[in-house]
Amino acid sequence: MYDLIIIGAGPAGLTAGLYAARFGMHTLILEKNFVGGQIILSPTIENFPGFPGGIKTGVLIEKMQKQVEDLGVKISLSEVLKIESGRDARKVFTQDETLEARTVLIASGAYPKKLGVAGEDKFIGRGVSYCGTCDGPLFKDKEICVVGGGDRALEEAIFLTTYAKKVNLIHRREEFRGSDILKKEVGRNKKINIILESVVEEILGEKKVSGVKIKNIKDNRTTQVGCEGVFIFAGIHPNTDFLKSLLQLDKDGFIITDQEMNSSVKGIFAAGDCRHSPLWQVVTACSDGAIAAHSAHRFIAPYR
Amino acid sequence: MYDLIIIGAGPAGLTAGLYAARFGMHTLILEKNFVGGQIILSPTIENFPGFPGGIKTGVLIEKMQKQVEDLGVKISLSEVLKIESGRDARKVFTQDETLEARTVLIASGAYPKKLGVAGEDKFIGRGVSYCGTCDGPLFKDKEICVVGGGDRALEEAIFLTTYAKKVNLIHRREEFRGSDILKKEVGRNKKINIILESVVEEILGEKKVSGVKIKNIKDNRTTQVGCEGVFIFAGIHPNTDFLKSLLQLDKDGFIITDQEMNSSVKGIFAAGDCRHSPLWQVVTACSDGAIAAHSAHRFIAPYR
Numbered sequence: 001m002y003d004l005i006i007i008g009a010g011p012a013g014l015t016a017g018l019y020a021a022r023f024g025m026h027t028l029i030l031e032k033n034f035v036g037g038q039i040i041l042s043p044t045i046e047n048f049p050g051f052p053g054g055i056k057t058g059v060l061i062e063k064m065q066k067q068v069e070d071l072g073v074k075i076s077l078s079e080v081l082k083i084e085s086g087r088d089a090r091k092v093f094t095q096d097e098t099l100e101a102r103t104v105l106i107a108s109g110a111y112p113k114k115l116g117v118a119g120e121d122k123f124i125g126r127g128v129s130y131c132g133t134c135d136g137p138l139f140k141d142k143e144i145c146v147v148g149g150g151d152r153a154l155e156e157a158i159f160l161t162t163y164a165k166k167v168n169l170i171h172r173r174e175e176f177r178g179s180d181i182l183k184k185e186v187g188r189n190k191k192i193n194i195i196l197e198s199v200v201e202e203i204l205g206e207k208k209v210s211g212v213k214i215k216n217i218k219d220n221r222t223t224q225v226g227c228e229g230v231f232i233f234a235g236i237h238p239n240t241d242f243l244k245s246l247l248q249l250d251k252d253g254f255i256i257t258d259q260e261m262n263s264s265v266k267g268i269f270a271a272g273d274c275r276h277s278p279l280w281q282v283v284t285a286c287s288d289g290a291i292a293a294h295s296a297h298r299f300i301a302p303y304r
Numbered sequence: 305m306y307d308l309i310i311i312g313a314g315p316a317g318l319t320a321g322l323y324a325a326r327f328g329m330h331t332l333i334l335e336k337n338f339v340g341g342q343i344i345l346s347p348t349i350e351n352f353p354g355f356p357g358g359i360k361t362g363v364l365i366e367k368m369q370k371q372v373e374d375l376g377v378k379i380s381l382s383e384v385l386k387i388e389s390g391r392d393a394r395k396v397f398t399q400d401e402t403l404e405a406r407t408v409l410i411a412s413g414a415y416p417k418k419l420g421v422a423g424e425d426k427f428i429g430r431g432v433s434y435c436g437t438c439d440g441p442l443f444k445d446k447e448i449c450v451v452g453g454g455d456r457a458l459e460e461a462i463f464l465t466t467y468a469k470k471v472n473l474i475h476r477r478e479e480f481r482g483s484d485i486l487k488k489e490v491g492r493n494k495k496i497n498i499i500l501e502s503v504v505e506e507i508l509g510e511k512k513v514s515g516v517k518i519k520n521i522k523d524n525r526t527t528q529v530g531c532e533g534v535f536i537f538a539g540i541h542p543n544t545d546f547l548k549s550l551l552q553l554d555k556d557g558f559i560i561t562d563q564e565m566n567s568s569v570k571g572i573f574a575a576g577d578c579r580h581s582p583l584w585q586v587v588t589a590c591s592d593g594a595i596a597a598h599s600a601h602r603f604i605a606p607y608r
Contacts, residue, residue, distance in 0.1 A: 015353045015587065022351060022437070024466040047326060049319045049590045050354060050364055052371035060354055067356035179601075180328025259563060260582040278564045279598045283319065286353045287591030294583045301485060 127209025431513025
């Protein structure tokens with residue numbers, strides 16, 4: 001019987017593991033894909049406090065992983081299929097086994113949403129990408145499109161100019177939603193061509209991407225932009241499908257908690273990108289994880 | 305007119321400044337004493353994610369300060385005496401001047417109440433601590449004293465048995481004030497030695513703590529207890545006296561906010577140790593600051 005099973009090894013899960021280990025809790029972290037989670041999709045992070053000038057995301061995650069593993073917490077690669085909650089314990093079902101824990105922390109993160117247009121699925125890995133860090137280098141000296149208008153889209157558009165000769169930044173509103181500092185940086189970057197009030201209708205190509213068909217939403221005219229890559233940053237979807245109806249979720253599927261990270265089910269906590277929150281950042285995920293571990297530690301007091 | 309004035313240059317205020325600057329907000333940080341705040345009382349921090357093996361607190365704070373100053377945010381040494389809130393702006397009164405801002409973030413921190421005994425100040429960071437979560441691991445297999453009788457003292461005493469070989473729990477009354485569940489747990493923990501109706505008269509040592517002199521308040525006899533650490537939990541007091549009756553506070557003076565860091569007054573936010581919160585840590589303060597800056601940025605949107 002574990003004191004705490006943490007589902008997800010991103011910043012929230014890793015920080016929860018760090019705190020739980022320091023609280024003396026018998027803790028296991030389960031991770032479905034790879035340590036780090038969604039943040040690995042960004043090449044560098046400039047707004048995590050303590051790293052002036054920024055830090056490569058992979059390096060930050062390695063440091064967090066070392067910090068929790070140094071305390072003896074094991075990170076196991078395993079997908080959770082289901083959770084059941086009893087009076088004194090929770091059962092966690094993976095492909096291979098059924099584990100028991102007094103408390104469970106869901107820190108399962110989120111993943112990027114698709115546009116849902118023709119050609120998108122067909123060309124994933126052949127020009128369509130949701131990750132500049134992963135695929136940017138494939139488009140050296142080529143023309144690409146970036147779709148979206150939030151911080152992530154702006155950051156990625158700027159980053160992708162490192163490789164691409166031209167970046168068409170396509171957004172459906174008349175103004176970007178992202179922060180001013182990024183808007184300014186986008187505005188003065190000569191490699192970025194801004195296309196506002198426009199939506200992608202189709203991703204074109206034969207064997208790989210050759211362009212996109214876009215529609216201006218004011219006059220409904222469609223045009224084509226030739227490009228070899230399309231990077232899509234259209235929002236995120238929480239990894240909470242496996243919870244089914246176990247917990248209270250918001251309309252977008254994010255887990256609702258109180259300020260102590262309690263979900264609607266006793267003994268189950270949530271932290272990070274999968275949680276309904278006013279802001280999803282690495283530092284907020286870490287904080288969620290610390291608070292959740294603290295709450296879990298208090299929860300198990302009667303069983304010690 | 306500033307977009308945001310931040311009161312306090314600890315981790316909460318510095319992270320809020322970092323985020324606000326990136327949001328393009330005209331921001332000023334005011335600090336009464338010294339950059340860093342309460343955390344400077346701990347020599348090193350081991351539970352801030354991203355620093356395996358820990359980091360010297362002063363170094364972490366320098367990094368955070370550089371990160372926000374690199375973005376052009378000014379930190380001004382000045383004590384705030386009063387805040388007044390109008391419809392469209394807030395006035396911040398310091399000794400020297402009256403400043404105006406659309407929004408104000410109170411990140412003024414808190415301080416641990418001292419016992420006020422000989423040796424206490426001398427040995428801060430050399431055996432005397434006000435935070436078990438921060439400094440507990442430094443006392444692995446050592447004998448320590450914990451002073452206090454409330455929930456926090458009992459929780460910390462239990463927590464510290466994870467590391468210490470023996471914890472002397474010293475309280476001046478004949479019974480602890482803490483909750484029953486914690487009293488029971490303390491009672492059955494074999495590593496905890498309870499010393500009631502006793503007060504610490506002096507903290508002893510040469511270069512670092514070697515023991516405490518305690519007096520039994522019934523018979524006035526003094527004895528010495530040998531120990532390498534003294535953890536003092538005589539209460540934490542938030543730096544909110546200057547707010548007088550402006551905001552809703554809890555019974556201990558901590559500012560009550562919602563999850564977006566809104567205080568009870570529009571345009572005034574709170575973050576970090578001065579905020580009513582389930583856990584006060586550097587990482588939670590940073591997260592509070594990021595969220596508060598984000599909320600302040602949304603708040604000023606109609607004025608841009």
